[in-house]
Amino acid sequence: MTPTIPILRVRGHLLVSVQGELGDDVVEQFQNDVLSAIERDRGRDGGLLVDISGLEVVDTYVARVLADTAAMARLMGRHTVVCGMRPEVAATLVQMGYMLDGVETALDVDDGLDRLGLPR
Amino acid sequence: MTVLVSERLTIAVEGDVPVVRRRARELAQAAHFDAFASAAITTAASELSRNALVHGGGGYAVVEHVSDGLREGLRLVFVDEGPGILDIDRALRGGYSTGRSLGLGLSGSRRLVDEFHVETSLGKGTRVEVVKWARFRR
Numbered sequence: 045m046t047p048t049i050p051i052l053r054v055r056g057h058l059l060v061s062v063q064g065e066l067g068d069d070v071v072e073q074f075q076n077d078v079l080s081a082i083e084r085d086r087g088r089d090g091g092l093l094v095d096i097s098g099l100e101v102v103d104t105y106v107a108r109v110l111a112d113t114a115a116m117a118r119l120m121g122r123h124t125v126v127c128g129m130r131p132e133v134a135a136t137l138v139q140m141g142y143m144l145d146g147v148e149t150a151l152d153v154d155d156g157l158d159r160l161g162l163p164r
Numbered sequence: 165m166t167v168l169v170s171e172r173l174t175i176a177v178e179g180d181v182p183v184v185r186r187r188a189r190e191l192a193q194a195a196h197f198d199a200f201a202s203a204a205i206t207t208a209a210s211e212l213s214r215n216a217l218v219h220g221g222g223g224y225a226v227v228e229h230v231s232d233g234l235r236e237g238l239r240l241v242f243v244d245e246g247p248g249i250l251d252i253d254r255a256l257r258g259g260y261s262t263g264r265s266l267g268l269g270l271s272g273s274r275r276l277v278d279e280f281h282v283e284t285s286l287g288k289g290t291r292v293e294v295v296k297w298a299r300f301r302r
Contacts, residue, residue, distance in 0.1 A: 068178045103210040104268045132203035140272030141258055
């Protein structure tokens, strides 16, 4: 069975927390689910926060899907922030030469919600 | 070099990539890799097994827990019988993509490991061997 990635609405913002391993099949479903959730959420002006603190490994394929998803959400008018990247994941991506250019990032969910303008 | 554990894993379908990745991660833990070294070799395993599948049409990986007497490490070998890599120098520089990828798989993996060897032959296939050592002597 393909695991699903829950998409929560927190005070008008969409919050996606990616946990464990992101298989190639799940990663594409993730993209479709996020964009569909944004479509259904029409009329709201909240942002999208993608928490990747649960990902122990992010290869260039997964990184690209994350960056593409953020770009697509942005094109749909959603302020999008990726948060919670682990230090070893950040180090690995930079060593490989992939900096996720154009993706807004934040330290953790709290920091990410700040970026989206949610009052503490 | 002493081989402590050696396993051959088939790379034939997409579901085989996470299997190779997971096994590399488990062996990295067995070899006392820290979180950074473990993420590096696991990511390289993911990139190189996907390359073997997508560009090489599948093949196999050999994942090994090795020791040189002082350090423990991982040796990973990826073999496919695909078309080979036309411009290996360009592929190793990075940004040379033939499919729907970033073209960073081979060049990126090289930066993540301590030893990197690639042999490719047009029409016959590609063999990539990488070694990464645990950072500290145990």
